[in-house]
Structure formats: structure tokens, C-alpha cells
Amino acid sequence: KAGVTQTPRYLIKTRGQQVTLSCSPISGHRSVSWYQQTPGQGLQFLFEYFSETQRNKGNFPGRFSGRQFSNSRSEMNVSTLELGDSALYLCASSSDRITYEQYFGPGTRLTVT
Amino acid sequence: QQQVKQSPQSLIVQKGGISIINCAYENTAFDYFPWYQQFPGKGPALLIAIRPDVSEKKEGRFTISFNKSAKQFSLHIMDSQPGDSATYFCAARVLMDSNYQLIWGAGTKLIIKP
Numbered sequence: 333k334a335g336v337t338q339t340p341r342y343l344i345k346t347r348g349q350q351v352t353l354s355c356s357p358i359s360g361h362r363s364v365s366w367y368q369q370t371p372g373q374g375l376q377f378l379f380e381y382f383s384e385t386q387r388n389k390g391n392f393p394g395r396f397s398g399r400q401f402s403n404s405r406s407e408m409n410v411s412t413l414e415l416g417d418s419a420l421y422l423c424a425s426s427s428d429r430i431t432y433e434q435y436f437g438p439g440t441r442l443t444v445t
Numbered sequence: 446q447q448q449v450k451q452s453p454q455s456l457i458v459q460k461g462g463i464s465i466i467n468c469a470y471e472n473t474a475f476d477y478f479p480w481y482q483q484f485p486g487k488g489p490a491l492l493i494a495i496r497p498d499v500s501e502k503k504e505g506r507f508t509i510s511f512n513k514s515a516k517q518f519s520l521h522i523m524d525s526q527p528g529d530s531a532t533y534f535c536a537a538r539v540l541m542d543s544n545y546q547l548i549w550g551a552g553t554k555l556i557i558k559p
Contacts, residue, residue, distance in 0.1 A: 375489070375534060375552070380546070388546050422488050432479045432538045434489075436489050436490065438487060
């Protein structure tokens, strides 16, 4: 089985711009979660999508949004980028049955200048 | 109450020694406690998980010890090797609004010195 893939792997954007990140889950997984990881802040949960519906949401401002398509692929969008948005953005997918086992992608490293 | 407190933040252990990472929680509704391992440049990967009705689970050199009354659980890495150097996250699963969610610890950066 192919793992979780994320594109792009690296991205440099300017403050004020917007960005879209993409995630393709493991085949058959309908749940996709997004996390922000910064040094010293651990894994901060952004949101989870299941069958094209947002099922859970973390404590992030409305500039962070996402969506999921019918093939379970997901995108995350950040508008009006701020310097503090520089981070590693991780996507994880899981099966319906074993929800504590999340399969993570390699992440997208976003740098905002 | 939805927090999982992980300690220490960083840990240096000699090769062959025992690495111990601790996590504590308050919410008795947590029903699964997984540990994840993350190497630099990679996403975290599930290492081992335990249910609260089990006091210990062992997989190779990795053991989870669970103390339900103290609301604590810990990861022990026996005979630690340089290849174990990574960041470790504990987590806890909880049912919220009919959906399961993972609550994550802050992570522990483990360095095994050769």
C-alpha cells in the first residue's frame, strides 16, 4: 500500500499571501487530519475530515481552512500568511476501525518571509 | 482536563541504558494510549499502544507501563540504541461529540549517546 503523500514538500511564501497544501491518504482511509508542528510546540491539531465533512476542529483562526474531496484527498489552505505560520504541516490518515493509529505523511515545510 | 502532560522535554541516555518517558492525564474518558516515534524529516509513526485495562504491554525493547489509579503511563526503551534517537509523543484517544480525537503530549526529544 502506498503511504500518505503530501505536496509540495517545501514552500516559501511571503507574508500576506495564501497557500494551499495537498494530502493524499492511504487507499481506503476516509479520515484525514492536519497538524501544525513547530519546534517546542509539538503537534497542534488543525482539523479532521471524514467523508468530505469536517468532523473535528482545533483552536486555529479562520485563516486556516480545509476541504476533502470524494476520493478522500484533502487540501489545507492558509490565507493572509503571517510569519508565525512558518511550520511543518503534517497530514495523517486513519481507517474507520483503528482510529488511534494515524499514518502520517512526510509533511510540507512552509516558510513565510 | 483534555491535556496529556509529557515529560521530560528532552532526554540523553547512554547506549545500552534504559530510556523512560512519562505522561500524565486527568480525563478518565481516555480509552486508548498510543505512543508515536518521529525521526527528523519524517512524520510520526505509531510505535505501540495500550488500553487502560492493561497494566503493561511489551513489543521488543519497547514497553508501555500503565498506572490507571495514578493516571500515568510511561514508555520504557530497554538497551537503548543510537537508532532510537528520535522525538517521542504520547497521546490519548477520547470520544468527543460522537467522534474520536487524539490528544497529544508535547513530545520528548531522545538522544542516545554511543
